[in-house]
Amino acid sequence: MRIPLRVAKLFPEMEWCYPLLALTIRLPKHRGFLMTAALIDTGSYKSFVAPRDVKRMNISYSALPQPVSRPTGLGGLKHFVHVAKGVILSFRDEEGKSQRIELPEIDVLRSAGSEEEAKHVPTILGTEFLEIAGFSLFYNPKKKEAYLETVQPAPPVST
Amino acid sequence: MEQLAEISEKKEIEILNAGIEDAKYVDENFEKLSREYEGKIIAVKNRSIIASADTIEELIEKVKAKKSDPRTVYVTSFPPKGLIFIL
Numbered sequence: 001m002r003i004p005l006r007v008a009k010l011f012p013e014m015e016w017c018y019p020l021l022a023l024t025i026r027l028p029k030h031r032g033f034l035m036t037a038a039l040i041d042t043g044s045y046k047s048f049v050a051p052r053d054v055k056r057m058n059i060s061y062s063a064l065p066q067p068v069s070r071p072t073g074l075g076g077l078k079h080f081v082h083v084a085k086g087v088i089l090s091f092r093d094e095e096g097k098s099q100r101i102e103l104p105e106i107d108v109l110r111s112a113g114s115e116e117e118a119k120h121v122p123t124i125l126g127t128e129f130l131e132i133a134g135f136s137l138f139y140n141p142k143k144k145e146a147y148l149e150t151v152q153p154a155p156p157v158s159t
Numbered sequence: 160m161e162q163l164a165e166i167s168e169k170k171e172i173e174i175l176n177a178g179i180e181d182a183k184y185v186d187e188n189f190e191k192l193s194r195e196y197e198g199k200i201i202a203v204k205n206r207s208i209i210a211s212a213d214t215i216e217e218l219i220e221k222v223k224a225k226k227s228d229p230r231t232v233y234v235t236s237f238p239p240k241g242l243i244f245i246l
Contacts, residue, residue: 012193052215120238
């Protein structure tokens, strides 16, 4: 199975591009639903829902578990982290079919500093997502080509 | 707004397809849009900008005023010059 990714710029001044996955995020326990584009970030183990996406989901931070003790740095900005349990991620495969992955939890971010800068932080899918879903990431920035892929185990060789 | 349980798998695919098209629109017009909306956060629907704002709260209100659902439109932002995150 192959999941196409978009390779796009996020910062006007820079030529850097990033691999992005269009997906929906459901937090059933909090009646949260959202469509967004998440950055596939192999530099992060954890996955994060960005503050701007939390607000669009219309879920209240007070309804989430208390934040973990220390603020977490992301993009050079500090955030409080609320851990939401039971997450369903849905996205489209290359045939246009819906694929669904469940994560046991996801970090829901609340800005601990400047909202002005925090509004530019995207939602992130870390290597934990790749591991749980069994995906390999292919990324060729020069050709602006990227996708996620599950590799089927080779059939046993008969002797 | 529709309740969570009412968003079927078919509807979910429609939302994803629309979001992918709207993201493509932003990519195709990135340079122009990033100049026009520098420092702002925008909402895109049917390949057009339906709202822009300085804060996400303001954007959500503008999207609702356009009878759209803030959860299902494509939202992105254009960081001002000089602001770069190491992600």
